Amino acid sequence: MIGSFSIGFLRIGWLDVVDVLLVTVLFYQLYKLLTGSVALKVFLGLMSIYLLYLVVRAAGMELLTTILGQFMSVGVLASIILFQQEIRRFLLTIGKATTFERMRMFAWRRDPAAEKMNITPFVEAAKSLASKNTGALIAFTLGSDLQLYADSGDLIDATISKRLLMSIFNKTSPLHDGAVIITNNRLQAARCILPVSENPDVPASMGLRHRAAIGLSEVTDAVVLVVSEETGQISLVRSGEVFRNLAPADLRARLNEFLFDAAPKAAAPASSAAEVAA
Numbered sequence: 001m002i003g004s005f006s007i008g009f010l011r012i013g014w015l016d017v018v019d020v021l022l023v024t025v026l027f028y029q030l031y032k033l034l035t036g037s038v039a040l041k042v043f044l045g046l047m048s049i050y051l052l053y054l055v056v057r058a059a060g061m062e063l064l065t066t067i068l069g070q071f072m073s074v075g076v077l078a079s080i081i082l083f084q085q086e087i088r089r090f091l092l093t094i095g096k097a098t099t100f101e102r103m104r105m106f107a108w109r110r111d112p113a114a115e116k117m118n119i120t121p122f123v124e125a126a127k128s129l130a131s132k133n134t135g136a137l138i139a140f141t142l143g144s145d146l147q148l149y150a151d152s153g154d155l156i157d158a159t160i161s162k163r164l165l166m167s168i169f170n171k172t173s174p175l176h177d178g179a180v181i182i183t184n185n186r187l188q189a190a191r192c193i194l195p196v197s198e199n200p201d202v203p204a205s206m207g208l209r210h211r212a213a214i215g216l217s218e219v220t221d222a223v224v225l226v227v228s229e230e231t232g233q234i235s236l237v238r239s240g241e242v243f244r245n246l247a248p249a250d251l252r253a254r255l256n257e258f259l260f261d262a263a264p265k266a267a268a269p270a271s272s273a274a275e276v277a278a
Ligand SMILES: Nc1ncnc2c1ncn2[C@@H]1O[C@H](COP(=O)(O)OP(=O)(O)OP(=O)(O)O)[C@@H](O)[C@H]1O
Pocket: 135, 137, 176, 177, 178, 179, 192, 193, 194, 195, 196, 205, 206, 207, 208, 209, 210, 211, 212, 227, 228, 229, 230, 231
């Protein structure tokens, strides 16, 4: 083999090195995805049986090889059923990282209408809602398409204003439950259902509203604004990371940073205000 070298009796090519590195990365990603969940224990159980199968096959133990072989052949199908959620999350993670998705995100960022979006209504509404301990959940579309989630709610397609946001999240409003989705400078939909994060590291102090914000940010590149009903705290969530207890000025700075890539860090909140939840 071209470019191969030997370690003892082993002859290794560069392709083998790349192969091993890719498998290592794949297993590490799998481990990260499954860690803390019951699925990890099931996965380790399946891997142990597979290793045992390889050993007994190499040792030429016919009967055990046949039994474990039968188990392994249905194992792939069983794994797909058992790991439905994890496989979905894994594929979404890959999808999020693809060049195609990045190109779409880039295209959106060049959209002049999107860049001009006025964030004042969000900052003002969040401030008022927080002062009244009224919960709110607002997802901002970036590169990932949130149509699937918008379809789960009621289409609004309205110009964004503080008054509109306040009336939607008013506790007596029929639209206050669920999330509002902002797309292309418009309030696209309300009462939307977002995917709830299953991350076991999310603090118990965070309710379903925060979990839904984290969940959406794990599977898309959306930025999500949360006002807690319990504490009145304002948070922003991006890529599973929660920036908690933001003052209105911090919220404005973070929104500018996350939505428009404006110079961010200088206006960042005190480190205690930002917390990584995932
Ligand atoms: N999957 C979801 N998608 C969209 N909105 C959700 C989802 N799950 C919960 N919510 C919103 O969160 C509200 C209730 O959540 P919960 O009672 O856990 O919030 P909370 O106790 O006030 O916690 P938090 O401090 O996170 O606001 C619901 O009324 C709904 O509006």
